[in-house]
Amino acid sequence: MSFDAEAHRRASLQGWEEAASGWVRRQELLRELGAPVSHWMVQEISPQPGQRVLELAAGLGETGMLAAELVAPMGGVIISDQAEAMLEGARARALQLGLSNIEFQVLGAEWIDLPLASVDAALCRWGYMLMADPAAALAETRRVLRPGGRLALAVWDRVELNPWALLPAQELAERGIAQGEDAPGGAPPGPFALGHAERVAELLAGAGFAEVHVEALDLDRRHESFQELWDSTLDLSRRFHDAVLSRPQSEVHEIMASLAERFAPYTSAQGTLVVPGRTLVASASA
Ligand SMILES: C[S@@+](CC[C@H](N)C(=O)[O-])C[C@H]1O[C@@H](n2cnc3c(N)ncnc32)[C@H](O)[C@@H]1O
Numbered sequence: 001m002s003f004d005a006e007a008h009r010r011a012s013l014q015g016w017e018e019a020a021s022g023w024v025r026r027q028e029l030l031r032e033l034g035a036p037v038s039h040w041m042v043q044e045i046s047p048q049p050g051q052r053v054l055e056l057a058a059g060l061g062e063t064g065m066l067a068a069e070l071v072a073p074m075g076g077v078i079i080s081d082q083a084e085a086m087l088e089g090a091r092a093r094a095l096q097l098g099l100s101n102i103e104f105q106v107l108g109a110e111w112i113d114l115p116l117a118s119v120d121a122a123l124c125r126w127g128y129m130l131m132a133d134p135a136a137a138l139a140e141t142r143r144v145l146r147p148g149g150r151l152a153l154a155v156w157d158r159v160e161l162n163p164w165a166l167l168p169a170q171e172l173a174e175r176g177i178a179q180g181e182d183a184p185g186g187a188p189p190g191p192f193a194l195g196h197a198e199r200v201a202e203l204l205a206g207a208g209f210a211e212v213h214v215e216a217l218d219l220d221r222r223h224e225s226f227q228e229l230w231d232s233t234l235d236l237s238r239r240f241h242d243a244v245l246s247r248p249q250s251e252v253h254e255i256m257a258s259l260a261e262r263f264a265p266y267t268s269a270q271g272t273l274v275v276p277g278r279t280l281v282a283s284a285s286a
Pocket residue numbers: 012016017030034056057058059060061062080081082083086107108109110124125126127130131132
């Protein structure tokens with residue numbers, strides 16, 4: 001079946017609007033998991049006081065808020081996402097941190113509603129691989145960057161290197177209830193659609209970026225218990241949530257018990273779960 005880009009865009013927007021409340025509930029987990037990635041990205045764009053930084057597909061805006069502190073007081077950050085509900089979560093976080101040099105904008109990354117060469121740097125953590133046309137989004141990113149402006153991004157590496165996602169996907173696939181992008185090796189776009197360093201480098205070069213650098217970062221996802229991992233997965237993956245909760249209650253219990261066994265090998269000496277993962281991070285100059 002051919003890929004319907006417009007249908008994907010509509011479903012993605014609706015899915016992320018609905019997922020926002022779960023992401024707000026899990027923001028501490030995300031903050032801990034994503035901190036090394038955000039720090040890497042912010043270091044690569046090296047924000048200077050007075051600069052204007054754009055964060056795309058920002059979700060709750062964790063990465064952009066790190067940059068906001070560095071460009072203050074005269075500079076600022078535009079925290080943007082397609083989903084208004086995500087930006088509401090980001091606004092609440094900025095208020096909590098007392099950050100006042102942030103603008104929040106609903107923006108689609110494939111058609112960025114900003115003028116040519118209007119920002120000094122851009123950030124996009126775990127966004128481009130979800131888009132119908134990542135090449136268009138990268139070309140748009142380069143258009144809004146000033147010449148020489150820096151981009152830093154992150155995309156998940158292959159699903160096989162991310163058991164936190166692989167095991168739930170395998171469980172659903174074996175039951176015949178996995179769908180599209182969450183299936184191991186599933187078709188793009190999806191969380192693992194850009195999980196090859198060469199592909200990321202090729203896309204960046206194809207969009208006209210120079211000084212392209214891609215590397216991998218290992219990240220551990222830590223959970224107090226399997227129950228916490230289960231609840232977090234339901235909160236953070238809309239596809240898992242919808243697929244699982246569409247099943248009868250008895251099957252939901254079976255899925256849960258079976259997944260608990262699949263994750264058991266990741267139990268630490270303290271009884272918590274430490275599940276490995278790997279992300280690719282990349283930087284380039286416009
Ligand atoms: C996996 S979340 C990542 C959020 C955040 N960057 C982070 O790292 O925590 C993906 C985000 O990308 C946004 N997104 C997906 N496609 C988009 C598009 N074409 N334009 C703008 N935002 C998009 C979603 O709404 C969602 O908030």
